[in-house]
Amino acid sequence: MSVLDQNYNPTLSVDCVIFGFDSKSLKILLIEQTKNIYKLPGSLVIKNEDLDVYADRVLKELTGLKNVYLKQFFTFGAPNRISKPEDILWIENNYKVKVKRIISTAYYSLIKIAPGTTKLYEKKHNAQWLNVAEINNLAFDHIEILKKGLKTLQNELKFNPAVCFELLPKNFSLREIQNIYEVIQDISYDNRNFRKKLMGAKYIIPTKEKQKAVAHKPAILYKFDKKIYDATFKETNLFNL
Known part of the structure; x- marks a missing residue:
């Protein structure tokens, strides 16, 4: 052998x-x-x-x-x-x-x-x-x-919505989060309701930056705060869209 x-x-x-x-x-x-x-x-x-x-x-x-x-x-x-x-x-x-x-x-x-x-x-x-x-x-x-x-x-x-941020760049738009959910779950979400739930998540923090080199109005970029997520996320308030 x-x-x-x-x-x-x-x-x-x-x-x-x-x-x-x-x-x-x-x-x-x-x-x-x-x-x-x-x-x-x-x-x-x-x-x-x-x-x-x-x-x-x-x-x-x-x-x-x-x-x-x-x-x-x-x-x-x-x-x-x-x-x-x-x-x-x-x-x-x-x-x-x-x-x-x-x-x-x-x-x-x-x-x-x-x-x-x-x-x-x-x-x-x-x-x-x-x-x-x-x-x-x-x-x-x-x-x-x-x-x-x-x-x-x-x-x-x-x-465990934190996993979606493993696929995103450090700074991202809310639309990019929605894209991930729609692609992975193979479902289309209502834009207004989806954005409302995102804005209610304390661990998604707005930055002072905006998108660059886009054809549409540049969107505000956000970042994910893992410490806030770990401290505030509970199964009773699942970010289950």
């Missing part, structure tokens, strides 16, 4: 659903496995490595970013989840292990997409940001992992 064989646990993997938002659409960071076939970032787990540490390392290596929102959300363990001959062959060729049954622990992450933020790392790992709404097929069972990750994000947004 080679050194490479001994480094990997052939029955355990980590897969990461990395979401990003470009002010208009929800994106997912995917790796091109073969021509026009994409997979989620992840790998078989190295022996004796903590799962959370490994997921964080995968994220850092792929994006170059530190201290990014990362959360474990599900474990996929169906006996036949890796059954396609081409998938088995790809794993065996890349990891030099014999595939039997692989259990995958999945994480989802939220990243602020900014010009050039992850460009170098995307090129190195043959990764691309693609629209979540346009994804209907992935390698392995990764489409099911993506769907579960999106559902988890939708539920998290209902009960």
Whole structure:
């Protein structure tokens, strides 16, 4: 058995659903496995490595970013989840292990997409940001992992609105918050009611800045105050739009 064989646990993997938002659409960071076939970032787990540490390392290596929102959300363990001959062959060729049954622990992450933020790392790992709404097929069972990750994000947004600010720039408009909610929840909200609820949130603080280089009247920019959020947000006053 080679050194490479001994480094990997052939029955355990980590897969990461990395979401990003470009002010208009929800994106997912995917790796091109073969021509026009994409997979989620992840790998078989190295022996004796903590799962959370490994997921964080995968994220850092792929994006170059530190201290990014990362959360474990599900474990996929169906006996036949890796059954396609081409998938088995790809794993065996890349990891030099014999595939039997692989259990995958999945994480989802939220990243602020900014010009050039992850460009170098995307090129190195043959990764691309693609629209979540346009994804209907992935390698392995990764489409099911993506769907579960999106559902988890939708539920998290209902009960913990702080997660939406992980996708926004430091200063943002109220419209950008509404865009995130509408895109993730796949729902259109009444502008007036939505804005009213936003204005009632003490942790959304107006700044002295306004939007720049926009065709319409520049909107006031706001910032998120995590300390105020932690001190004032309760389940009895859920920001559940």
